[in-house]
Amino acid sequence: MTIIEETLHSNIETVNSKQLAVLKKHFPQCFDKLGNFIQEKMLEVVNANEVELSKESYSLNWLGKSYARLLTNLPPKTLINEDVAHNQLEQNKDSKNLLIKGDNLEVLKHMVNSYSEKVKMIYIDPPYNTGSDGFVYNDDRKFTKEQFADLAGIDIDEATRILEFTDKGSSSHSAWLTFMYPRLYIARELLRDDGAIFISIDDNEVSQLKIICDEIFGETNFLSNVVWQKKYAATNDAKGFSNLHDHILVYQKSRLFNRNLLPRTEAQNKPYKNDDNDGKGLWRSDNLLVKSYSKSAVYPIINPITKKEYFPPEGSSWRASSTTMEKWLTEDRVFFGKDGLGAPQLKRYINEVQQGRVPTTWWGFEEFGHNDEANKELKALFNSKAPFDTPKPTKLIEKIIRISTGPNDVVLDFFGGSGSTGHAVLKINSIEKTNRKFIIIQLNETCSTVSDGYKLGYETIFDITKARITKAAEKISEENPDFQGDLGFKTFATVDDFRVEADDKELSLMTLTMFDDVMLTAEQYHTLLTTWRLYDGSELTTPVQDIDLDKYTAHLCDNRLYMIASEFSSSALKALLKKFDTDKEFSPNKIVFFSQNFDSVKQMGLNEALKSYANKKSLEIDLVGRN
Numbered sequence: 315m316t317i318i319e320e321t322l323h324s325n326i327e328t329v330n331s332k333q334l335a336v337l338k339k340h341f342p343q344c345f346d347k348l349g350n351f352i353q354e355k356m357l358e359v360v361n362a363n364e365v366e367l368s369k370e371s372y373s374l375n376w377l378g379k380s381y382a383r384l385l386t387n388l389p390p391k392t393l394i395n396e397d398v399a400h401n402q403l404e405q406n407k408d409s410k411n412l413l414i415k416g417d418n419l420e421v422l423k424h425m426v427n428s429y430s431e432k433v434k435m436i437y438i439d440p441p442y443n444t445g446s447d448g449f450v451y452n453d454d455r456k457f458t459k460e461q462f463a464d465l466a467g468i469d470i471d472e473a474t475r476i477l478e479f480t481d482k483g484s485s486s487h488s489a490w491l492t493f494m495y496p497r498l499y500i501a502r503e504l505l506r507d508d509g510a511i512f513i514s515i516d517d518n519e520v521s522q523l524k525i526i527c528d529e530i531f532g533e534t535n536f537l538s539n540v541v542w543q544k545k546y547a548a549t550n551d552a553k554g555f556s557n558l559h560d561h562i563l564v565y566q567k568s569r570l571f572n573r574n575l576l577p578r579t580e581a582q583n584k585p586y587k588n589d590d591n592d593g594k595g596l597w598r599s600d601n602l603l604v605k606s607y608s609k610s611a612v613y614p615i616i617n618p619i620t621k622k623e624y625f626p627p628e629g630s631s632w633r634a635s636s637t638t639m640e641k642w643l644t645e646d647r648v649f650f651g652k653d654g655l656g657a658p659q660l661k662r663y664i665n666e667v668q669q670g671r672v673p674t675t676w677w678g679f680e681e682f683g684h685n686d687e688a689n690k691e692l693k694a695l696f697n698s699k700a701p702f703d704t705p706k707p708t709k710l711i712e713k714i715i716r717i718s719t720g721p722n723d724v725v726l727d728f729f730g731g732s733g734s735t736g737h738a739v740l741k742i743n744s745i746e747k748t749n750r751k752f753i754i755i756q757l758n759e760t761c762s763t764v765s766d767g768y769k770l771g772y773e774t775i776f777d778i779t780k781a782r783i784t785k786a787a788e789k790i791s792e793e794n795p796d797f798q799g800d801l802g803f804k805t806f807a808t809v810d811d812f813r814v815e816a817d818d819k820e821l822s823l824m825t826l827t828m829f830d831d832v833m834l835t836a837e838q839y840h841t842l843l844t845t846w847r848l849y850d851g852s853e854l855t856t857p858v859q860d861i862d863l864d865k866y867t868a869h870l871c872d873n874r875l876y877m878i879a880s881e882f883s884s885s886a887l888k889a890l891l892k893k894f895d896t897d898k899e900f901s902p903n904k905i906v907f908f909s910q911n912f913d914s915v916k917q918m919g920l921n922e923a924l925k926s927y928a929n930k931k932s933l934e935i936d937l938v939g940r941n
Contacts, residue, residue, distance in 0.1 A: 316937075397806065453480050498531075541561060562714075576716060602659060921937055
């Protein structure tokens with residue numbers, strides 16, 4: 315057995331590396347011995363299969379695209395911390411819902427290993443870049459022009475121009491695209507193959523968004539540009555035109571996505587008011603004629619009471635052959651008026667029509683809600699002014715959830731805002747008695763001191779998001795006392811990587827560990843454990859079991875054993891081997907230890923003991939030392 319030395323996120327599976335792994339699996343001949351992709355080899359394969367190639371393509375280019383591509387594949391520079399106090403509350407301890415505080419790009423990168431292809435539907439309401447919505451692109455990744463030129467594969471002059479652009483805090487189209495591209499690119503990897511993404515946007519960026527989504531999701535996976543009527547009345551003092559709509563762009567991950575039908579409306583069901591009390595259900599009368607001529611469908615239908623013969627008008631036909639019509643007459647499916655003395659009509663039963671409506675591209679406010687309704691909803695929930703300026707109505711998001719998800723699916727919103735998506739998931743679960751889960755991500759953005767949210771005591775937008783979901787859960791519980799579903803949520807947050815000291819400190823953490831073990835605070839300890847679990851592929855809601863090794867605490871999660879504390883001793887090692895012997899349920903296939911708290915003697919002792927034990931018991935255990 316050999317100890318694997320590992321630095322967290324140094325070899326993280328990036329979006330591009332995952333795609334290259336797929337190519338390597340299916341086209342190994344297109345890579346050299348160093349793992350480099352050989353484009354010409356792939357072209358030979360494609361040409362051999364007589365695939366039509368095009369040297370021309372349509373794409374969107376902008377100042378900063380190379381920077382956006384670089385950001386997509388850089389590892390996260392933060393760690394993930396759990397709000398232990400909140401998560402241990404009775405209503406939250408077993409919840410599968412998540413609210414995560416932090417830059418959504420950082421959080422999405424943390425999620426890649428654990429949540430890849432697990433999300434059924436993504437809904438986002440990103441900044442619209444209207445010039446008045448406060449959007450300014452200001453990235454905190456810092457590169458020298460030489461570093462950026464090398465990483466992005468561009469020349470120094472272009473690197474200089476792009477870095478100047480990213481540093482100045484722009485709100486241009488280029489800035490917005492640079493902001494959106496990496497987030498959408500990584501989000502695609504989280505979607506299941508039968509999943510879809512819904513993106514709210516206005517006229518200002520819809521054209522640019524459509525083109526980058528075509529590039530990221532594939533033009534063939536475009537499903538719709540839905541027009542949602544966000545207002546019910548015109549603004550009379552508007553210059554030019556009064557804007558009453560937003561767009562919702564819809565893309566599927568692949569053709570495996572199947573949209574659901576929307577429920578039938580009362581207006582659709584209203585005509586079905588007749589009931590013969592014969593067990594066949596409600597029905598309405600329908601025309602038996604079609605406006606095309608078919609010789610086989612022209613014959614007399616005789617009224618059984620009056621004996622009068624009825625023929626289709628010239629140029630038309632009955633909608634069925636004489637054989638089928640005879641069957642319908644026998645089954646009492648033909649109606650001759652209330653008094654039985656009229657012309658024949660068909661009985662159309664409600665249980666035989668499509669039990670739902672195909673979604674259209676026009677979503678009127680009556681059914682899908684509007685901005686004013688969303689504000690009133692928020693005011694009622696907070697029993698005050700609305701603490702958030704631009705919430706979306708839960709009615710809108712409920713409809714999206716119904717169209718795109720099943721009863722146990724995961725919904726992701728990485729621009730959490732007022733928390734409408736979380737509220738909608740809880741609400742629809744309570745109505746349909748389902749178990750959908752949400753993952754909401756919201757930046758810890760400070761509220762303006764003149765905003766209603768700040769005046770109500772909320773310092774950040776995240777505080778509003780959290781309060782909205784909490785209040786929604788309380789209201790749903792009050793209104794549905796018999797509902798036993800999940801109304802809680804766990805919270806996590808990105809935090810600075812404490813393992814790297816600031817540049818102006820005299821000694822780095824790594825230097826200190828040359829002389830002594832690392833003394834982690836309880837929060838740092840738990841942060842490291844949480845980040846490691848997520849990095850190794852465990853979901854944030856996966857239970858963790860504390861393992862006592864003679865007063866040394868290790869942690870078991872998804873068959874991986876984590877050892878972080880510095881007090882690991884020979885007695886702890888003996889306890890570990892004993893547990894392997896006596897506990898049949900204990901069989902971790904990977905042991906990960908914090909290298910900075912395990913000196914070379916401890917590492918050697920652990921490695922030798924496990925090697926000997928693994929040989930004796932025929933176990934395969936990976937031993938990983940991680941920084």
